[in-house]
Amino acid sequence: MKFTFKPSPNYRNEQSTTDIMRILTIALLCVLVFSAAWYGMRFGGAYALRIVLMAVSAVAAALLSEGIYFKLTGSKNILHDISRSYGWVTGIIIVLITKIDVSYYAIFVATVIAVVFGKLVFGGFGQNIFNPAAFGEALIMNSFGSSVDANVTSEVLSGATPLTSMATQGWASGQSVISGVITDFGGVSSMLLGNYATVIGGSCALLLLILCAWLIYMKVIDARLSITYFVTVFIVSLITGFFHGSGIEFAVFNLLVGGVLFCGVFMITDPVTTPVSDAGKILFAVCAGCLTLIIRWKASLPDGALYSILLMNMFTPAIDKLCDGSQIKDIKKIVRNVAIISAVSVVITVLVGATLKNPSESAAANSHETAVVETVDIG
Numbered sequence: 001m002k003f004t005f006k007p008s009p010n011y012r013n014e015q016s017t018t019d020i021m022r023i024l025t026i027a028l029l030c031v032l033v034f035s036a037a038w039y040g041m042r043f044g045g046a047y048a049l050r051i052v053l054m055a056v057s058a059v060a061a062a063l064l065s066e067g068i069y070f071k072l073t074g075s076k077n078i079l080h081d082i083s084r085s086y087g088w089v090t091g092i093i094i095v096l097i098t099k100i101d102v103s104y105y106a107i108f109v110a111t112v113i114a115v116v117f118g119k120l121v122f123g124g125f126g127q128n129i130f131n132p133a134a135f136g137e138a139l140i141m142n143s144f145g146s147s148v149d150a151n152v153t154s155e156v157l158s159g160a161t162p163l164t165s166m167a168t169q170g171w172a173s174g175q176s177v178i179s180g181v182i183t184d185f186g187g188v189s190s191m192l193l194g195n196y197a198t199v200i201g202g203s204c205a206l207l208l209l210i211l212c213a214w215l216i217y218m219k220v221i222d223a224r225l226s227i228t229y230f231v232t233v234f235i236v237s238l239i240t241g242f243f244h245g246s247g248i249e250f251a252v253f254n255l256l257v258g259g260v261l262f263c264g265v266f267m268i269t270d271p272v273t274t275p276v277s278d279a280g281k282i283l284f285a286v287c288a289g290c291l292t293l294i295i296r297w298k299a300s301l302p303d304g305a306l307y308s309i310l311l312m313n314m315f316t317p318a319i320d321k322l323c324d325g326s327q328i329k330d331i332k333k334i335v336r337n338v339a340i341i342s343a344v345s346v347v348i349t350v351l352v353g354a355t356l357k358n359p360s361e362s363a364a365a366n367s368h369e370t371a372v373v374e375t376v377d378i379g
Contacts (some may be wrong), residue, residue: 015219021086027211028092028266031201038194038204047100047171051200055095057104060088061111069120085125087115093133093266096201097306098140106144108135130313131273134306141306161198162191163258163296163303170358171297172244177358178253180268193257201262208261218282221269224281229264230255232289236346240293240353259305260292268304273313278340280323282315287341288312290349297356 032046032055040048064080069080091111114136119128126204162185169177182188185196202208215221234251240251254260263293268274268288275284288308295304322341323334 012192017095018084020220021089022267023114025217027094027215027220027362028089028201030211031091031096031204031207031367034194034199034207035096035220039197039200042197050100054098054100054102054104054107055092056096057108058091058111059088061108062091064113065112065115066120069116074167078250082188084118087119088280090115090119090132091157094136094140094268097133097137097199100197102140102144106140108154110144112138113139126272128272129316131270131309132266134149134267134310134313137306138310141301161368162199162253166253166257169197171353172356173358175249176246176247178241178246178249182253188252188256191253198257199259199262202259205256205261208265212261212265215265215269220318221265222271222274222281225269225285226264226276226284228285229268229289230260232286232346233260233292236290236293236349236353237317239350240356243354244262244356254296256287257305258296263309264265267309273316273317275319277320277323277334279334280319281341283319283323283338284312287315287345290345293349294352341376 032051034050036048039051066082066085066087067078070078077079094111094114095107114132117134118130118132120127122128149232162181165184166178166181169181182191185191190196192204194207196203212221212226216223216226234255237254238251239245239249244250259349268285275281291308291311293303293305295307301307325334
């Protein structure tokens with residue numbers, strides 16, 4: 001007798017979507033409260049209040065835009081639809097991945113556009129193809145770069161962040177430089193506690209790791225996505241660091257600073273915009289980790305985590321198709337495809353990292369090329 005196994009909806013999750021989003025909201029509020037408290041103690045109560053008002057502006061923009069949309073589309077119970085659309089989550093995340101100097105106007109408009117064009121036009125919650133918060137933050141970075149509070153910029157963000165400092169020094173500068181940058185910001189312990197100004201919710205690595213463990217325990221986020229993403233960033237950075245004489249400090253630095261931890265906990269784990277299969281989730285996270293490092297090391301952008309998620313959102317349907325089939329009969333083929341693409345992504349990223357040059361080397365090379373050209377012209 002031959003048995004044929006096919007996947008079927010025979011597993012029931014005890015948690016409702018509302019339960020999951022409530023727990024996620026609590027975690028986001030923990031980050032928001034910590035950030036407001038830190039800025040308040042470091043720079044004064046006005047900055048703590050500013051963070052609260054930014055969050056209020058974003059949440060109000062999300063709820064208002066959803067209310068108008070549901071009204072225009074003929075909803076018979078607008079409040080119920082708003083409560084099941086969870087727009088406040090998008091608003092809070094946008095604030096937490098934004099710098100404190102961004103104007104209220106930019107926050108409000110970007111949130112409206114993110115909710116309407118990043119979610120509602122695709123059919124609402126559960127049908128969007130892009131992460132709405134990442135969509136909104138990309139809009140702020142590209143369209144509202146000059147819409148900032150000058151007083152906040154001069155008082156709080158006048159100094160460099162670990163990422164901008166390292167980019168200025170050169171990612172391939174070696175052990176002494178990476179150690180110096182870490183020391184300038186108070187050492188690894190300071191980076192774990194988030195004792196520096198950067199995006200509002202992205203500095204305290206320890207808090208984000210604790211919340212990651214809690215959300216995994218509560219089965220709110222998928223551990224495969226977060227852990228695979230973190231491990232990819234760490235391992236690829238570790239290998240790249242060896243090429244430039246840095247090693248583990250280079251890997252720790254790339255994991256702790258920037259948006260890696262926040263995006264790995266709250267954004268890459270979005271079940272709507274990521275693959276549905278286990279193998280697809282792993283492939284998605286590996287490729288996102290590789291893209292994060294490539295963009296961080298080679299592009300002019302401040303960080304790669306945000307854009308890597310948006311880019312991978314576009315490939316989610318292709319990944320689902322690649323991993324389609326019986327999870328029992330076709331498992332070898334699926335694993336093989338995922339392993340090959342993951343390995344290629346890692347190798348390409350390592351090769352990109354191995355070819356990194358520090359500013360002094362680039363300047364010397366440019367000077368040499370200029371001298372050669374001048375010699376030829378004179379001759």
